[in-house]
Amino acid sequence: DHRLSKRVNEMATSATLAMAAKTRELKEQGVDIIGLSLGEPDFPIPDYVKQAAIVAIEENYHAYTPVDGYGDLKKAIITKFKRDNNLEYKPSQIVVSTGAKQSLANLMMVLLDEGDEVLLPAPYWVSYADQSKVAGGVPKEIPTSIETDFKVTPQALEAAITPKTKMIVYSSPCNPSGSVYSRAELRKLADVLVKYPEIIVISDEIYEHINFTGNHASMAEFDDMYDRTVVVNGVSKAFSMTGWRIGYIGGPEWIARACDKMQGQVTSGANCIAQRATITALENPPSKIKFMVDAFKERRSLILKLLSEIEGFKTNNPEGAFYVFPDISYFFGKTLRGKNINTASDFSLYLLEEAKVATVTGEAFGDANCIRLSYAASEKEITEAMHRIKEALK
Numbered sequence: 001d002h003r004l005s006k007r008v009n010e011m012a013t014s015a016t017l018a019m020a021a022k023t024r025e026l027k028e029q030g031v032d033i034i035g036l037s038l039g040e041p042d043f044p045i046p047d048y049v050k051q052a053a054i055v056a057i058e059e060n061y062h063a064y065t066p067v068d069g070y071g072d073l074k075k076a077i078i079t080k081f082k083r084d085n086n087l088e089y090k091p092s093q094i095v096v097s098t099g100a101k102q103s104l105a106n107l108m109m110v111l112l113d114e115g116d117e118v119l120l121p122a123p124y125w126v127s128y129a130d131q132s133k134v135a136g137g138v139p140k141e142i143p144t145s146i147e148t149d150f151k152v153t154p155q156a157l158e159a160a161i162t163p164k165t166k167m168i169v170y171s172s173p174c175n176p177s178g179s180v181y182s183r184a185e186l187r188k189l190a191d192v193l194v195k196y197p198e199i200i201v202i203s204d205e206i207y208e209h210i211n212f213t214g215n216h217a218s219m220a221e222f223d224d225m226y227d228r229t230v231v232v233n234g235v236s237k238a239f240s241m242t243g244w245r246i247g248y249i250g251g252p253e254w255i256a257r258a259c260d261k262m263q264g265q266v267t268s269g270a271n272c273i274a275q276r277a278t279i280t281a282l283e284n285p286p287s288k289i290k291f292m293v294d295a296f297k298e299r300r301s302l303i304l305k306l307l308s309e310i311e312g313f314k315t316n317n318p319e320g321a322f323y324v325f326p327d328i329s330y331f332f333g334k335t336l337r338g339k340n341i342n343t344a345s346d347f348s349l350y351l352l353e354e355a356k357v358a359t360v361t362g363e364a365f366g367d368a369n370c371i372r373l374s375y376a377a378s379e380k381e382i383t384e385a386m387h388r389i390k391e392a393l394k
């Protein structure tokens, strides 16, 4: 509608949420869809976290919180950063938001001016590109491929830098590829970035705990990068708290204070009960959620094995998060059951219609040869979904 702003008219709808809505709609019509499109753990929230929320309600927590989060929550976040990442922060460097998604949106809004370039090693998480565009930025994809495990090389990074480069945004473990940057790999990228001191690094570490290598590294660990790296994290993935909407950042004070200012005009801060529960979630050691990580690891083996039995799917070995991102370009130019497959979107739609399995097209993540499958689903669902896909592609 022309009465809407250019800003929203030019913005893409979140492809993952659109697929989730379509899945929900088909399910409501009675169609038996298996949803592998959403990045949402299927475990219940740990009991100790639920209990903390109940206690907070009973203790009459109800009022607006400080815009950047309760002081004792910020303290719990600081302790977590020290315990899990050996990173030191002061309370003024922490901002709690309505999901890591808002943390990222704040960062785009406070750091980008019209025309500023945002480097996005592709494949990247869906919202980075549109959030930066809304803020006036220009997303610049840096293509990678399955041959480099979907990781950006120092050479490709340096080649993409221009005088307009304002920031680089990436996730490790990565949604959608499952790739995990090792400390040595991050150091090599840092060696490029130290030559360009104006560039800010946004390190999205929301899948930190869902890492099968047992080793999580952050760009902020390097002394020469700490002052210009913002770590984004949250409780959605590790604690199965997606609907509770709590994310947070640790970063340079000047950036954190700007996010606080921005958020003060947009949401006034995150939900108070969810903030209380997050204190308890973060105070407990990660060992308490290891059972989820172990389950994801088994499901990864299962889905990789079943995918390897289907002709035309090429996969990397995802070392974290809960996605596989197979290259399915083998099917381009083919006709299946009378339907032409020319793009990853065609293929994803074909799987929805013919296999009744919801996936997400790689185009949404900046990689047109792939689709994303989430294995945050039961082993039964994964097995049945792969069976259906195999049948539909015969």
Ligand code: PLP
Pocket: 039, 098, 099, 100, 101, 102, 125, 171, 174, 175, 204, 206, 234, 235, 236, 242, 245, 246, 247
């Ligand atoms: N960053 C990445 C890489 C994600 O995959 C997601 C959720 O899908 C988010 C951020 C946003 O998480 P939240 O639920 O905290 O907004």
